Structure formats: structure tokens, C-alpha cells
Amino acid sequence: MPNDFEAAALTGTSEEDISLLDILDHVLNAGVVIHGSLVLSLAGVDLVYVGLNVVLTSVETALRTLAADQTKGKLR
Amino acid sequence: MNKVLAYCAYLRHPGTSLPSSGVNGAALQEITHGELGVLYSQVEWPFDYPALQRNAVEFHRVVSHMFGQGAVAPFRLLSVFDDLQALADFLSAHHAGFVADLQRLQNVVQMECVLYFAPRAEQKPSGKEYLQRKADLLQQAEELVQSIGTALQGISKEIRVKESKNGGRIFVLVERGHEKIFRSIVQELPVPERFARRLSGPWPAAEFLSDSVKMPQIAGQR
Numbered sequence: 001m002p003n004d005f006e007a008a009a010l011t012g013t014s015e016e017d018i019s020l021l022d023i024l025d026h027v028l029n030a031g032v033v034i035h036g037s038l039v040l041s042l043a044g045v046d047l048v049y050v051g052l053n054v055v056l057t058s059v060e061t062a063l064r065t066l067a068a069d070q071t072k073g074k075l076r
Numbered sequence: 077m078n079k080v081l082a083y084c085a086y087l088r089h090p091g092t093s094l095p096s097s098g099v100n101g102a103a104l105q106e107i108t109h110g111e112l113g114v115l116y117s118q119v120e121w122p123f124d125y126p127a128l129q130r131n132a133v134e135f136h137r138v139v140s141h142m143f144g145q146g147a148v149a150p151f152r153l154l155s156v157f158d159d160l161q162a163l164a165d166f167l168s169a170h171h172a173g174f175v176a177d178l179q180r181l182q183n184v185v186q187m188e189c190v191l192y193f194a195p196r197a198e199q200k201p202s203g204k205e206y207l208q209r210k211a212d213l214l215q216q217a218e219e220l221v222q223s224i225g226t227a228l229q230g231i232s233k234e235i236r237v238k239e240s241k242n243g244g245r246i247f248v249l250v251e252r253g254h255e256k257i258f259r260s261i262v263q264e265l266p267v268p269e270r271f272a273r274r275l276s277g278p279w280p281a282a283e284f285l286s287d288s289v290k291m292p293q294i295a296g297q298r
Contacts, residue, residue, distance in 0.1 A: 020129065020132075020133070022276050023132055023133055023136045024129065024132050026136070026150075026279055026282070027132045027135050027136050027139070027150070027152065027153040028132065028152060028153050028154065029152070030150065030152070030279075030282035030283065031084075031149065031150035031151055031152050031280070031282040031285070031290070032082075032085070032149055032150065032151045032152065032155065032285065032289060032290055032291075032292070033151075033152045033155050033290065033291055034082075034151070034152075034155035034156070034157065034166070034292070
């Protein structure tokens with residue numbers, strides 16, 4: 001049984017829905033970063049390094065687009 | 077290759093419930109150091125890039141489950157340890173910092189307000205016009221952040237702001253249970269024309285972790 005926080009995050013039952021983009025942004029971009037481990041992992045797997053950067057860039061861009069779309073929707 | 081994926085650190089209490097599974101259905105395990113606990117899974121590394129969204133949601137579900145019961149210090153999804161001993165060494169070295177942060181953040185959550193400049197479809201401005209417009213927008217964004225800070229004085233424990241080229245992101249620490257008050261206060265504030273506002277939360281107070289916890293130095297690694 002999900003608690004309130006999970007329910008809000010996964011089903012959008014809070015007043016302002018938490019989107020997949022919000023989740024991606026937070027799990028990839030906020031919190032404790034194990035710098036040493038990350039560097040070691042990345043050194044052996046360049047694909048992840050590239051992917052990580054692409055994802056982070058995409059999230060920032062997508063959040064901006066989402067906000068712009070919402071504004072347009074309100075103006076219609 | 078197997079790695080140890082850490083989800084979040086938390087203060088252990090009797091009766092704390094743990095989620096049933098982790099990323100990719102991996103078993104969830106708990107490593108402890110005194111009152112400090114960290115949830116982790118042994119995972120195949122690296123993740124498949126196409127599955128990253130699903131992994132992110134599963135990771136978030138684990139962290140949210142723990143966050144629903146108290147403060148957590150979330151790890152970033154792509155931070156992994158080489159093995160369990162590395163995680164144990166890490167906990168041993170940073171135990172005090174985590175405990176201090178988790179105690180400080182025990183009854184609070186992080187709410188967010190993202191302000192974006194919503195561009196109009198119009199003729200491209202000249203370089204001078206663009207710079208002037210940008211300066212005006214930054215000024216407006218700064219004033220808006222100040223007004224939000226003032227309006228939230230009664231309920232905010234701390235406010236942090238990150239500027240971006242198109243606006244700013246405001247992180248507000250509020251007591252658990254005050255999320256609705258935060259929303260109603262911020263929703264009622266007028267936003268200048270051409271700005272969009274987006275609220276989210278509650279989130280773990282990741283932006284308010286101390287630097288030594290957020291970006292710990294790991295002995296023997298570069």
C-alpha cells in the first residue's frame with residue numbers, strides 16, 4: 001500500500017501533479033553524489049557518461065518546455 | 077558487472093517499514109551504522125539506457141517510501157559503490173555528517189517553485205534588445221523571488237535559490253504538514269507577464285543537505 005508521498009508521486013493525486021520529468025530531475029540531479037565511484041564507473045563505461053549528460057540536459061529542456069506548454073494551455 | 081546501488085540514508089526507528097523491492101526488482105537490503113541506515117541493492121551495472129526512466133521511477137518509489145516515514149538523504153540514481161565493503165567504509169567515514177543532517181531535517185520537507193521565462197513567438201530581437209530584455213527579466217525574477225521569500229516568512233525554515241538563464245528555481249524548507257499552505261501562498265502571488273510558475277513537492281530536502289554529505293570526499297579515489 002503506497003503512503004501519501006508515493007501516491008502523490010506515482011499517481012498524481014497531489015494538488016500539483018508530480019511528473020515523470022520531476023522524478024527524473026530529482027533522482028538524477030539532487031542528493032548525495034558519490035563522486036569517486038561515479039568517476040570510476042564512468043571511466044570504464046563511457047556510454048553511461050554520455051547518457052547521463054544527455055538525460056540531464058534533456059530534463060532541463062523538457063521542464064522548460066513543459067512550463068511553456070502549461071502557460072500556453074492557460075492562455076487558450 | 078555487479079555494483080551496489082544506494083537509495084537513501086535515514087535514521088532507524090523501531091517499526092520502520094521497508095519497501096518490498098528495488099530497481100529492476102532487485103532485493104532491498106539495509107546496511108546500518110548505529111542509528112543510521114542505508115537501503116541498497118546489488119544491481120547489474122551499467123543500467124540499460126532505454127530502461128532508465130523505469131529505473132528512475134522505481135528508485136523514486138523506494139526513496140519516497142522511506143521519506144513518507146521521516147527524513148532521508150537520497151543518493152543520486154547513477155551513484156554506485158564497487159561493493160558492499162565500499163559502502164560500509166563510506167558509512168563509517170561519513171556517519172556523523174549524515175546523522176547531523178538527518179536530525180536537522182527530521183520534520184521538514186522541500187517544496188519547490190520553478191519560475192520560467194515563457195518566450196513569445198515573435199520576431200527575433202536585435203542583440204541590444206535581447207540583452208536589455210534579458211536584464212529586465214532577471215530583475216523581475218529577482219523581485220519575484222524576494223516577494224516569495226517575504227510571503228513565506230511565516231512557514232519557511234530556509235529558502236535557497238538557483239538561478240538559471242531563463243528564470244530561477246526556489247527551494248523552500250517547510251515543516252511537514254505545511255505543504256498546502258506553501259502552495260496556496262505561492263499560487264496567490266502575482267507573477268509578471270511572460271513568466272510561468274510551477275510548484276512541486278514535497279521532496280526530500282536534498283538541496284539542504286550540507287556539502288560534506290552531498291558531495292563527500294572518498295578516500296583513495298579521485
